[in-house]
Amino acid sequence: MYKGRPYWEEETPQEILTDKIWLTYYPEAGRLQISAVWKNQDGPQHGKTVTMAVEDLAVYPEACAILQRFLESASTLEEEAHG
DSSP, X not given: OOOSSOHHHHOXXXXXXXXXXXXXXXXXXXXXXXXXXXXXXXXXXEEEEEEEEHHHHHTOXXXXXXXXXXXXXXXHHHHHHTO
């Protein structure tokens, strides 16, 4: 479990906004937030958010394997799209 000052106040995250999801990565804290995106007159907003912690995944190798397969399938689609 993360202890100390809130990581989102201490660390500048790496972020990517797509049409449907907003990924926010805090490498020092070992946190990845995945948010649904909704848009209003003020622009894109974070919707429901799930936070993944590296220490939680570290004790479940099968969870890491699922994520790895998911990312590999995305890489395969990207390669196919770019020829």
